[in-house]
Amino acid sequence: MSNDSVLDKSDPSVRETLTYDLAIVGAGPSGLACAVRLKQLDPGLSVCVLEKGASVGAHILSGAVIETQPLDELFPSWRNAPPPSCIEANAEQFWWLTRTGALRLPIPPQMRNKGNRIVSLGSLCAWMAQQAEQLEVEIFPGFAAAEVLIEREEVNGVRVGSFGVDRSGRAKPSHSLGVDIRARFTVLAEGCRGHLSKRLIHRYGLDGVGDPQGYGLGFKELWQVPDGRLRPGLVQHSIGWPLDNSTYGGGFLYHCDAQRVAVGLVIGLDYSRGEFSPFDVFRQFKHHPMVRALLEGGNILSGGARALSEGGYQSLPVCEMPGALLIGDAAGMLNVPKIKGVHNALRAGMLAAEHIVGTGDVAGFDARLRGCAVGHELKKVRNIRPGFRYGLWWGLSNALWETASGGRSPWTLRNRADHAVSARAAPPAGSIPDERRDLPPHDRAALAYFAAVAHEEDQPIHLRIRNPEMCTGECREKHDNPCTRFCPTQVFEMVDEAEGTGLRINASNCIHCKACDIKDPYQIVDWVPPEGGSGPNYRNL
């Protein structure tokens, strides 16, 4: 047996083992769809789902306007008793924003949302978890999969993280050793930049043939606003300000029920300006006259940020390995021009279940995935996102061409790794003056508050820096420590202390967005799961 356990090595107490037919890591749409489908096809299978959030949905942050076809397939009668906060998208707008103005644009075909639903993915997942439990899937919220168990080169389960370990790694009186979950097959459904998925992709060389994965960082807040401002069912997207033409991204406003509106901004993590602070850019967006008019006088109910996989077809790793599968955003199945990943996550989850039940094996899943609707859809739009590397206008023209030709261009544009494109921080010249920016959260610590982060302080720091000298040396000189700017809740700070400048890690502010693991220019930050149940407690995000 091999594992890369850091903790617990010296612990003499006996570790318990539970055995299942299938272990699924992550109670997002992909993991839950897989669990439900498995039990629908073969009620005799034992299936468990591990979820690091304190409850199912607590770590889920998405738009979300979703395509419902896979839901029809999975829960044929879902429309009779739909999940909470789920309304039909009935109108849409696409805007080009300037600093003070807004110009209405025609709606690009990928962005048409007729028939789609506006949901909170968090509550959709909580609802799906109930359906799964009725089928006797065992769901364990509050338990993170910390390690992969590998025997004779084959994945055969995961090790759950321990509880009650202090900052220096020693057992506290409350110490409780994580169990081993052995399973015939393990399904990694960790979402974007899953930490076990990352290790396995590396270990089995699953990304060997494709391009590096590309990422974005998405901010989202749910606001409750005074009566009469919203048009429930309206879907608004924007491009342009506050992002410059060389930075990919766009804003969204989804008008929900109960006087609530979801406001968000997705920013490509391949931005190159070192001084860029995604959090501040999202604040600017919220203060655009059009957005501000909706939010002012309202209350923010919940907010946070999460990375999303933007590499698409070119970057899709091989989604199978001995004993295990990768599904959903853990592999990167998001359709970027649509900014939709839920339908593909659901489809991949179902397909994984069908494949395992049908063949009794994981081998052959990757080919099936590429040959099904998920693969076809990703292939068709493969050239759109990479086109924006050459700027907004080039990107838009290329998108027009790719859409008109149905993705049949004989070429495929390549992706680059996001961390490789960080330029040195320029002095913040010409930055936008901080005019009336009074909507909360006022700073990044306040975002952690609205994310309702709960995190036991006395536990090992779950952001592991492989080479701390880099932070105070080369990274400081060449990049002025971009981690102090890209982290949405200011987990990283350079502080002057008696011994000199050092990196301070406020781990208890972490909202598990994974941006640091992705964007750090030297790739020396490893995000690992803290004690199960730690992290944000999102509500209806």
Place this chain on the structure above:
Amino acid sequence: MKILVAAKRVVDPNLRVQVKPDASGIVTEGAGMSVNPFDEIALEEALRLRERGHAAEVVVVSIGPTQSRQQLRTCLAMGADRAILVETEVSLQPLGVSRALLRLVERERPTLVLLGKQSIDDESSQTAQMLAALWGRPQATSVSEVLIEGSCVRVTREVDAGMEVLELDLPAVISADLRLNEPRFVKLPDIVRAKRKPLDIHSLDELAIEGGNHPRHVHYSSPPARKRQIMVEDVPALLRSMRERGVIT
């Protein structure tokens, strides 16, 4: 000896509580729910008493909606031997809760009843006291230490002047303070095992609890937003600013 522990389902203490836009209550949609933290402490103490050989059985009871099963399962996973749910969709006031508990006490005949000193949602801090009165047995509230000594229980309570030590005859009612202990982590295999432990369900009607006139909740509101702080130059500016705001005259 048998210990009865009462546990309430409440909005997760880590969440920010939100008031409904029509001020009629608290938003529970999309909120994680948990066992009231003080009740968890009460349960932990009961489990420790059992582990020390003072008790043979720990029974946990909740009065609330059908979803309270979830919280009872958590209590079973922590180590309670069995659970009882008194199902009701109406939200009861402390008096109703203590009457229901009394019925269960009459059936179960525990030697000790342990509760949290208050629930973190309504913060009434009345149930333990009312139960003791209805039952006609001694009570100790907000307790930070529990020692069983034969047919007595010696408890320590924090009071303004220091520590108060009381000795009660058993059976008795004790409510737990934050200081009493630190509840254990639930282990994953115990969650699986808890599924096989008995969970009995009764309806409130079955227990024939009288209703009575309860106070009604009329209006909920969030605390007013704090005003932005300002920095003043010097003391005269401070005084001027205080006068302008009518803080001093």
